[in-house]
Structure formats: structure tokens, C-alpha cells
Amino acid sequence: MESHINQPMVARAFNSAAADYAHYAALQREVARRLDGHLAFTKISPKRIIDIGCGTGFLAACLRARFPKADLLALDIAPAMAAACRRQIGRRRLPWQPRRMVLCGDARRLPIQDASCDLVASNLTMQWLPDPAAMLREMRRVLAPDGLLLFSTFGRNTLCELRQTLAAIAPEHAGRVLPFPDVMSLGDLLSQQAVQLPVTDCDRLVLTYADTTALVRELKGMGASASAIRFRGGGLGGRKLLRQLEARYPKNSERRIAASFEVLYGQAWHKPAPAEQRAGVIPILPA
Ligand SMILES: C[S@@+](CC[C@H](N)C(=O)[O-])C[C@H]1O[C@@H](n2cnc3c(N)ncnc32)[C@H](O)[C@@H]1O
Numbered sequence: 001m002e003s004h005i006n007q008p009m010v011a012r013a014f015n016s017a018a019a020d021y022a023h024y025a026a027l028q029r030e031v032a033r034r035l036d037g038h039l040a041f042t043k044i045s046p047k048r049i050i051d052i053g054c055g056t057g058f059l060a061a062c063l064r065a066r067f068p069k070a071d072l073l074a075l076d077i078a079p080a081m082a083a084a085c086r087r088q089i090g091r092r093r094l095p096w097q098p099r100r101m102v103l104c105g106d107a108r109r110l111p112i113q114d115a116s117c118d119l120v121a122s123n124l125t126m127q128w129l130p131d132p133a134a135m136l137r138e139m140r141r142v143l144a145p146d147g148l149l150l151f152s153t154f155g156r157n158t159l160c161e162l163r164q165t166l167a168a169i170a171p172e173h174a175g176r177v178l179p180f181p182d183v184m185s186l187g188d189l190l191s192q193q194a195v196q197l198p199v200t201d202c203d204r205l206v207l208t209y210a211d212t213t214a215l216v217r218e219l220k221g222m223g224a225s226a227s228a229i230r231f232r233g234g235g236l237g238g239r240k241l242l243r244q245l246e247a248r249y250p251k252n253s254e255r256r257i258a259a260s261f262e263v264l265y266g267q268a269w270h271k272p273a274p275a276e277q278r279a280g281v282i283p284i285l286p287a
Pocket residue numbers: 007010011014015025028029032052053054055056057058059075076077078081105106107108122123124125128129222
């Protein structure tokens with residue numbers, strides 16, 4: 001299926017959102033905390049970690065605290081996000097301290113060597129790429145033997161109330177909220193990589209807002225408006241659509257509106273790819 005995600009637009013949206021991101025991104029901060037929590041159940045002492053799509057550094061900060069001796073590399077496509085993350089995680093002050101490096105780069109072409117990171121992590125970034133499989137392949141490429149790949153992304157039921165309300169206004173508006181994957185297809189994607197013990201699970205977080213304007217403002221503040229929702233174009237001006245949304249969006253008993261975010265988590269361990277396995281085989285010669 002052709003994706004409607006336009007990466008240059010995504011990068012611009014997150015670049016503009018960087019200054020106020022921390023104010024609007026309570027959800028991302030919470031999911032970073034939960035993703036980091038997955039590491040409490042694994043036996044891993046990484047020497048080198050990469051956080052892909054680091055944003056302002058919520059996950060990078062958790063990883064730095066959990067593995068203070070590891071070198072940490074964080075990367076984001078939006079320069080303003082990378083700059084904010086650099087301020088957040090700091091740099092090493094003394095030569096014997098672990099390295100902290102933040103780069104501006106693309107998850108689809110990581111500027112690092114094959115098999116160079118023991119922990120390859122990413123929080124709520126994969127959903128902004130037109131081809132999540134390409135990002136997973138890159139994550140696997142840079143994963144070192146015995147390393148762990150760990151990420152979160154939004155799932156199919158994310159913003160389901162918004163999608164349903166838009167569809168009730170006019171069926172063609174349902175497409176304004178872009179499709180997110182379900183947990184099964186994410187599991188399939190993960191299993192297609194050279195990994196072992198792949199595990200997926202999911203969480204549902206429901207946030208409430210005073211009205212639809214507050215919801216849209218928050219999505220915009222998270223940088224999501226350019227990619228997750230499209231209010232302009234398609235024959236309806238933004239304001240008219242917002243008025244229709246406000247009239248139709250279901251309200252709870254406190255006259256607030258709810259928005260669901262389904263978060264999918266994926267985790268898997270390195271497994272040698274068939275070519276790597278062949279290269280590693282020591283031929284046993286007959287005596
Ligand atoms: C929702 S934010 C999440 C940021 C951070 N991981 C967090 O938990 O707050 C998604 C981030 O992915 C970045 N991003 C989007 N596409 C990317 C790509 N192709 N390569 C690297 N970063 C990308 C965006 O610039 C943005 O900072």
C-alpha cells in the first residue's frame with residue numbers, strides 16, 4: 001500500500017515543534033518510561049546504545065540513567081530536535097567517561113557501521129516513516145551479536161474516536177487520520193528480520209481534552225499534525241471542519257472529549273543472518 005507520509009514534511013513539522021515539544025509530549029514521555037521499563041526484565045549490559053528518532057531525548061535520558069557506563073548515540077532527522085537532545089543528555093567531560101553523541105540523520109540510512117550497537121532503541125518514531133520495514137532492516141543491520149532491538153510505535157486504534165467522528169461527517173474524511181499497523185502485522189514485520197525471540201505487546205492510553213481545539217493543538221504541538229492528521233485540503237477549510245468535529249465528537253459526563261492512543265512495543269534479539277551463519281561455520285574435516 002502506498003504511504004501518504006511525506007518525510008520532508010514530517011521533519012519540518014518536528015523541527016517547528018521542538019521548542020514546545022516537552023510541554024505537549026506527556027504521552028511520549030510516559031511511553032519512553034514504559035519502553036525503558038521493558039529493559040528491567042532483560043539481562044543486558046550494552047557497551048554502545050543508539051536511540052533512533054530521539055526527539056528532545058526522553059528515552060535517551062532513561063537509557064543514560066539505566067546504563068551510565070555505555071556510550072550513547074542519539075539521532076533525529078529534525079535538527080532542532082537533535083539540538084534539544086544534545087542539551088538534554090550533555091556531553092562527556094572527561095576522556096574516560098562514556099561518550100554521548102547526538103547526530104542529525106535518517107533512520108532509513110543510519111550513518112553507522114553494521115553490527116556496532118548492543119542496544120538499538122526507538123520510541124514512537126517508526127509510525128512517521130513511510131516504510132517501517134526499511135527502518136527495522138536498518139535497526140537490524142546495526143545490531144551487534146547478542147544485542148537487543150527495542151521500540152514502540154502507534155497501533156491501529158490510535159485516535160479511533162477522531163477517525164470515527166471524521167468518518168461520520170463525511171466518509172472521505174476518515175482518511176485524514178493515517179492508518180497505523182495492528183499488533184499482528186507488526187509482529188510479522190519483526191519476525192521477517194534476522195532476529196530471535198521476537199515479542200510484541202500493546203498498551204492503551206486514553207487522554208481527555210476540554211474540546212477538539214485542545215486535542216488538535218496538542219497533536220500539532222507533538223509535531224503530529226503534518227503526518228497523522230490532515231485538516232486542510234479535500235474541499236473543507238480547517239475551521240469549518242473543526243466546527244463540525246466539535247459538534248459531533250462524543251463528550252463524556254464531564255463534557256470533555258477522549259482520545260485513545262494504542263501503543264505497540266516490539267523487542268527481539270540478534271540472530272545471525274544466513275550469510276553471517278555461513279561465514280561463521282568452521283568446516284569439520286574428516287580425520
Ligand atoms: C514522536 S517523536 C518521538 C521523539 C522521542 N523518541 C520521544 O520519545 O519523545 C518522533 C521523532 O522521530 C523523528 N523522525 C521522524 N522521521 C525520522 C527519520 N526518518 N529518521 C530519524 N528521525 C525521524 C522526528 O523528528 C521526531 O523527533
